Amino acid sequence: MSSGSRPPLAAPELDPAVIRRDFPALQQPVHGRPLVYLDNAATTQKPSAVIDPVARYYREENANVHRGVHALSDRATESYEQARQTVARFLNARDPREIVFVRGTTEAINLVACSYGRSRIGPADEVVVSAMEHHSNIVPWQAVCEERGARLRVIPISDAGEIDLDGCAHLVSDRTRIVSIAHVSNALGAINPIADIVRLARCAGCAVLVDGAQAAAHMPVDLQELGCDFYACSGHKMFGPTGIGVLYGRLPLLESMPPYQHGGDMIASVRFEGTEYQLPPHRFEAGTPHIAGAIGLAAAVEYVSSLGLDRIAEHERALAAYATEALARVPGVRIVGRPAMRAGIVSFVIDGVHPHDIGTVLDREGVAIRAGHHCCQPLMDRLGLPATARASFACYNTAADVDALTSALRTAREVFG
Numbered sequence: 490m491s492s493g494s495r496p497p498l499a500a501p502e503l504d505p506a507v508i509r510r511d512f513p514a515l516q517q518p519v520h521g522r523p524l525v526y527l528d529n530a531a532t533t534q535k536p537s538a539v540i541d542p543v544a545r546y547y548r549e550e551n552a553n554v555h556r557g558v559h560a561l562s563d564r565a566t567e568s569y570e571q572a573r574q575t576v577a578r579f580l581n582a583r584d585p586r587e588i589v590f591v592r593g594t595t596e597a598i599n600l601v602a603c604s605y606g607r608s609r610i611g612p613a614d615e616v617v618v619s620a621m622e623h624h625s626n627i628v629p630w631q632a633v634c635e636e637r638g639a640r641l642r643v644i645p646i647s648d649a650g651e652i653d654l655d656g657c658a659h660l661v662s663d664r665t666r667i668v669s670i671a672h673v674s675n676a677l678g679a680i681n682p683i684a685d686i687v688r689l690a691r692c693a694g695c696a697v698l699v700d701g702a703q704a705a706a707h708m709p710v711d712l713q714e715l716g717c718d719f720y721a722c723s724g725h726k727m728f729g730p731t732g733i734g735v736l737y738g739r740l741p742l743l744e745s746m747p748p749y750q751h752g753g754d755m756i757a758s759v760r761f762e763g764t765e766y767q768l769p770p771h772r773f774e775a776g777t778p779h780i781a782g783a784i785g786l787a788a789a790v791e792y793v794s795s796l797g798l799d800r801i802a803e804h805e806r807a808l809a810a811y812a813t814e815a816l817a818r819v820p821g822v823r824i825v826g827r828p829a830m831r832a833g834i835v836s837f838v839i840d841g842v843h844p845h846d847i848g849t850v851l852d853r854e855g856v857a858i859r860a861g862h863h864c865c866q867p868l869m870d871r872l873g874l875p876a877t878a879r880a881s882f883a884c885y886n887t888a889a890d891v892d893a894l895t896s897a898l899r900t901a902r903e904v905f906g
């Protein structure tokens with residue numbers, strides 16, 4: 490079964506086999522085999538510690554927030570606002586008012602692009618992203634740049650899949666209004682040097698947005714230490730529910746930004762002569778929010794905090810290192826990207842076999858991976874590939890999961906000759 494000697498993967502307290510039992514979806518067989526779930530960068534599975542409070546909310550508390558004069562509404566409001574405080578503590582924000590609940594990373598970036606971007610970006614200005622960004626961190630900026638007559642600049646990356654910091658230093662200038670960059674690349678697993686990029690941006694006097702979709706809940710994220718202005722993440726990639734996510738914004742910036750959407754809950758008073766908006770974060774949460782989602786997300790961050798973010802990061806890093814070594818020994822397999830700082834994401838291709846076909850054969854073996862362009866078409870163009878196969882790890886994955894992946898890949902190789 491094993492494709493080499495296994496390194497010690499987990500610190501004593503983190504036992505993925507035990508953690509796995511917390512996740513009902515992982516207990517089922519798929520195509521008659523135990524499920525090996527390696528598509529965590531797309532979405533993570535949910536522990537009972539998240540599923541139960543969400544169900545309890547609907548059973549016992551369900552009511553609308555911020556507007557009720559009855560007991561259930563008070564309880565729902567308290568749970569929702571407590572969730573904000575829990576998330577603020579988790580990310581080490583200075584103030585819970587810096588946490589805006591949104592649908593996910595995509596909406597968080599759109600909010601900043603439409604509100605901050607439209608009000609600050611003019612015709613001679615520039616927005617800087619990198620060559621490894623997810624479409625969610627390209628297209629909203631492209632749209633704003635087009636609308637404002639501004640220019641989108643792209644930080645180059647090396648063949649290993651690392652940000653070219655010198656290239657970044659050349660690009661970021663007094664014309665730059667914002668640098669928007671992934672904390673961790675969803676396709677290559679590279680952990681980007683955010684502190685260095687924030688330093689460059691500070692010298693140029695521009696803002697920094699960090700797309701934390703692949704980092705939050707997989708490694709410690711300390712917003713005060715990172716020093717960025719905005720941080721975006723998605724609950725469903727953090728063991729929480731779908732449809733909930735977070736935009737962190739430094740309070741003075743949020744206070745200076747116009748609303749993104751308009752309607753109920755985000756107003757202080759409405760007259761036909763004019764409307765006065767709420768202060769942040771409520772200014773940016775128009776309409777009924779995803780109350781159960783916020784409660785589930787708070788439960789999710791408490792769950793991962795109880796496991797220890799340092800231990801989770803080390804476990805996933807060790808799994809990725811084991812996987813790159815094991816995959817490279819499968820004939821015909823080529824690892825795509827070799828960043829020195831890698832999170833638990835590994836992309837690969839097999840000569841002569843389309844990644845979708847790899848994914849289909851692996852699925853028959855009970856191994857769930859992702860195949861495609863991973864919403865990173867410009868990155869695929871840079872790499873000269875139409876697509877890759879991608880294995881992505883979480884705290885419940887084991888070395889045996891990697892062994893199942895390599896064994897299934899050998900089968901795929903036989904199937905496709």
Ligand SMILES: Cc1ncc(COP(=O)(O)O)c(C=O)c1O
Pocket residue numbers: 530531592593594595596623625626671673674675700702703723
């Ligand atoms: C790096 C990165 N950014 C943004 C997104 C978009 O996240 P969501 O679809 O949850 O909004 C993803 C999703 O895969 C991602 O990996």
